Amino acid sequence: MKDILTELENRRETARLGGGQKRIDAQHGRGKLTARERIDLLLDEDSFEEFDMFVTHRCTDFGMEKQKPAGDGVVTGWGTINGRQVYVFSQDFTVLGGSVSATHAMKICKIMDMAMQNGAPVIGINDSGGARIQEGVDSLAGYGEVFQRNIEASGVVPQISVIMGPCAGGAVYSPAMTDFIFMVKDSSYMFVTGPDVVKTVTNEVVTAEELGGASTHTRKSSVADAAFENDVEALAEVRRLVDFLPLNNQSKPPVRPFFDDPARIEASLDTLIPENPNQPYDMKELILKLADEADFYEIQEEFAKNIITGFIRLEGQTVGVVANQPMVLAGVLDIDSARKAARFVRFCDCFEIPLLTLVDVPGFLPGTTQEYNGVIKHGAKLLFAYGEATVPKVTVITRKAYGGAYVVMSSKHLRGDINYAWPTSEVAVMGAKGATEIIHRADLGDPEKIAAHAAEYEARFANPFVAAERGFIDEVIQPRSTRKRVARAFASLRGKKKPMPWKKHDNIPL
Ligand code: HXC
Numbered sequence: 001m002k003d004i005l006t007e008l009e010n011r012r013e014t015a016r017l018g019g020g021q022k023r024i025d026a027q028h029g030r031g032k033l034t035a036r037e038r039i040d041l042l043l044d045e046d047s048f049e050e051f052d053m054f055v056t057h058r059c060t061d062f063g064m065e066k067q068k069p070a071g072d073g074v075v076t077g078w079g080t081i082n083g084r085q086v087y088v089f090s091q092d093f094t095v096l097g098g099s100v101s102a103t104h105a106m107k108i109c110k111i112m113d114m115a116m117q118n119g120a121p122v123i124g125i126n127d128s129g130g131a132r133i134q135e136g137v138d139s140l141a142g143y144g145e146v147f148q149r150n151i152e153a154s155g156v157v158p159q160i161s162v163i164m165g166p167c168a169g170g171a172v173y174s175p176a177m178t179d180f181i182f183m184v185k186d187s188s189y190m191f192v193t194g195p196d197v198v199k200t201v202t203n204e205v206v207t208a209e210e211l212g213g214a215s216t217h218t219r220k221s222s223v224a225d226a227a228f229e230n231d232v233e234a235l236a237e238v239r240r241l242v243d244f245l246p247l248n249n250q251s252k253p254p255v256r257p258f259f260d261d262p263a264r265i266e267a268s269l270d271t272l273i274p275e276n277p278n279q280p281y282d283m284k285e286l287i288l289k290l291a292d293e294a295d296f297y298e299i300q301e302e303f304a305k306n307i308i309t310g311f312i313r314l315e316g317q318t319v320g321v322v323a324n325q326p327m328v329l330a331g332v333l334d335i336d337s338a339r340k341a342a343r344f345v346r347f348c349d350c351f352e353i354p355l356l357t358l359v360d361v362p363g364f365l366p367g368t369t370q371e372y373n374g375v376i377k378h379g380a381k382l383l384f385a386y387g388e389a390t391v392p393k394v395t396v397i398t399r400k401a402y403g404g405a406y407v408v409m410s411s412k413h414l415r416g417d418i419n420y421a422w423p424t425s426e427v428a429v430m431g432a433k434g435a436t437e438i439i440h441r442a443d444l445g446d447p448e449k450i451a452a453h454a455a456e457y458e459a460r461f462a463n464p465f466v467a468a469e470r471g472f473i474d475e476v477i478q479p480r481s482t483r484k485r486v487a488r489a490f491a492s493l494r495g496k497k498k499p500m501p502w503k504k505h506d507n508i509p510l
């Protein structure tokens with residue numbers, strides 16, 4: 001008996017060493033942690049339950065039968081984050097470059113199936129040379145099985161990808177279908193074809209970092225949601241994100257103890273809006289002042305900064321925030337901001353996270369670049385996402401809410417449940433100057449007359465009261481009392497049920 005126990009321990013010890021100390025040292029030398037060290041940091045201490053530690057590949061081509069590392073390049077199982085269950089896979093670059101064989105894929109599929117069955121998020125730590133070249137089509141089939149599960153799990157359990165090394169070729173499409181992608185600066189990259197192929201096909205000379213590094217994907221392509229300095233920071237931030245999320249689409253987000261008075265009055269908000277309507281102010285200040293303990297988890301902070309998306313808590317409960325940012329492009333809606341916010345709204349709706357929308361929007365960005373690239377379809381994504389969302393929706397207009405953008409930003413007409421406006425709001429078809437130049441075109445040569453018309457328009461329309469008279473705004477509120485009003489609004493909506501017409505699924509303009 002003792003021998004068997006010793007053998008088990010020996011086998012475990014060998015499996016835990018992955019590709020051996022030399023390769024572990026090389027991994028550390030690149031500033032990367034090993035697959036197991038990452039799991040240790042991600043999960044609560046001693047909570048990891050491993051599966052399939054002894055799985056080996058079945059390939060007999062290219063001499064592969066002579067090297068059969070236990071675990072086959074991926075560590076899988078489940079554990080907890082602050083006591084809540086998550087499933088995890090962590091690719092081990094020290095074992096055959098973390099490459100994906102049929103059995104490696106099978107291990108990932110097993111925990112994805114369990115996650116869906118048991119209603120817990122899946123966190124995938126990616127560090128892999130891609131398809132195991134020796135296995136050919138078996139590897140591709142394995143990827144296909146993972147992809148299919150990513151699709152089936154979408155909207156059922158949250159899926160989070162952390163890219164901590166190479167992720168190239170078709171392999172990128174598994175993370176691409178998950179809800180959030182995090183990258184590590186200087187040690188991770190994602191691309192469909194690498195720099196060498198790019199050079200051959202398009203003659204462009206580009207480094208791996210420029211083509212698909214963390215900065216590229218958080219600033220230019222918006223493929224990734226955030227970039228972190230190192231593995232430790234990235235994993236700590238995944239833990240923080242998971243704390244905001246429900247475990248699955250049937251359960252509510254966790255309620256955290258809070259130490260911040262929901263009725264807290266913020267007198268400084270009364271002067272947030274500058275006297276000059278064209279002067280910007282920082283919408284993040286409002287978000288931080290509304291949130292419990294000023295805790296804001298921003299998603300896609302570096303992309304389309306004219307709109308802000310992320311999570312806060314009110315009375316300990318998660319709320320998704322979408323807010324125009326007047327500091328960037330005057331908070332205008334454009335292709336990038338509409339896409340960014342639409343995806344965020346849909347995530348929140350999938351997982352029953354209520355939505356708070358803070359509006360200061362002068363309209364959609366004009367121009368050929370926008371039109372040629374399809375601002376009509378992309379803008380419609382956000383419109384569609386808000387209109388189909390059945391979670392509690394509370395809106396606060398702080399200043400401008402012009403034209404189509406007013407309707408898009410969770411207006412009453414898209415079934416906003418409670419729509420507030422500050423007294424500084426201007427709910428109108430457009431700004432006074434633009435409106436005057438159209439309806440009083442005949443007076444364009446006379447600046448005095450134009451100024452008088454603009455003043456008249458402003459007095460009539462540059463306020464929240466025309467909309468409030470029609471019930472499109474439920475109440476004009478004091479800026480200082482916004483946290484209290486919004487917290488009470490969400491409290492009143494906790495029992496919300498909003499059935500939609502039966503359909504197989506909608507056809508959001510992609
Ligand atoms: C088998 C692989 C491998 C792979 C790496 N290794 N990639 N083994 N299949 N795809 C092995 C190496 O042989 C090496 O083994 C070890 O992993 C580490 O690799 P190195 O090259 O020494 O590391 P490094 O210099 O850091 O370079 C990493 C790399 C490079 C850039 C990822 O290994 C590489 O280019 N690999 C091939 C990438 C690729 O073309 N993959 C297929 C893409 S197509 P030893 O024993 O020496 O430690 C694809 C399709 C997916 O993925 C489709 C889904 C539908």
